[in-house]
Amino acid sequence: AQSVTQPDIHITVSEGASLELRCNYSYGATPYLFWYVQSPGQGLQLLLKYFSGDTLVQGIKGFEAEFKRSQSSFNLRKPSVHWSDAAEYFCAVGASLNNDMRFGAGTRLTVKP
Amino acid sequence: NAGVTQTPKFQVLKTGQSMTLQCAQDMNHNSMYWYRQDPGMGLRLIYYSASEGTTDKGEVPNGYNVSRLNKREFSLRLESAAPSQTSVYFCASKERAYEQYFGPGTRLTVT
Numbered sequence: 001a002q003s004v005t006q007p008d009i010h011i012t013v014s015e016g017a018s019l020e021l022r023c024n025y026s027y028g029a030t031p032y033l034f035w036y037v038q039s040p041g042q043g044l045q046l047l048l049k050y051f052s053g054d055t056l057v058q059g060i061k062g063f064e065a066e067f068k069r070s071q072s073s074f075n076l077r078k079p080s081v082h083w084s085d086a087a088e089y090f091c092a093v094g095a096s097l098n099n100d101m102r103f104g105a106g107t108r109l110t111v112k113p
Numbered sequence: 114n115a116g117v118t119q120t121p122k123f124q125v126l127k128t129g130q131s132m133t134l135q136c137a138q139d140m141n142h143n144s145m146y147w148y149r150q151d152p153g154m155g156l157r158l159i160y161y162s163a164s165e166g167t168t169d170k171g172e173v174p175n176g177y178n179v180s181r182l183n184k185r186e187f188s189l190r191l192e193s194a195a196p197s198q199t200s201v202y203f204c205a206s207k208e209r210a211y212e213q214y215f216g217p218g219t220r221l222t223v224t
Contacts, residue, residue, distance in 0.1 A: 001172075006155075009153070034212055034213075042217070043203065043215040043217050043218055044156075044203070044205075044215045046213075049211075049212050090155060090156065092213075100158070100169075100171070101146065101158065101161075101207075101213060102158065102172075103148070103155045103157075104155055105153060105154055106155045
């Protein structure tokens with residue numbers, strides 16, 4: 001089965017600074033890749049997704065992610081972080097050959113004023 | 114259009130008690146999922162159902178059973194609850210390769 005690694009458990013950035021959250025996946029075939037955000041006490045909301053085509057995908061709230069097949073990565077970026085971006089972020093990989101979905105352990109983002 | 118709904122929102126059980134978590138979706142999705150979320154572990158897949166009438170084990174199925182009652186409903190049963198099953202449980206649904214839609218979660222405590 002596929003798997004996902006998010007190397008950073010917790011990241012702190014200053015408001016207005018740029019952000020990059022890392023995600024590496026393992027899957028033998030074409031992956032479907034997702035980033036979700038979870039605010040405290042809430043469910044998960046989809047930020048963006050990659051199925052095929054352009055490897056740079058744009059999402060909601062000013063986020064983007066780049067799929068790099070050679071590095072098995074799908075890192076999430078934002079040029080300027082806002083205090084409201086403080087949350088937990090999950091990368092997920094879906095399999096093209098079945099309906100299994102696997103999530104990373106998450107990265108908690110703290111935004112300093 | 115309610116999306117994915119879960120009941121109950123909160124539950125406290127004693128060790129050995131049983132209970133069923135209910136999940137329903139009104140988006141006509143084929144696939145449904147049950148996850149548990151624990152601090153530092155992210156979401157771990159318990160069971161999923163690719164379509165009505167089928168279920169498959171995920172990463173952590175031990176201690177759980179599921180039923181895909183119809184296309185809308187997918188329930189998760191704990192036959193004999195253990196403290197290790199204290200967690201937040203999320204149900205999700207999706208259509209084919211598209212993104213999953215999540216319910217609001219059930220916070221379960223087993224004492």
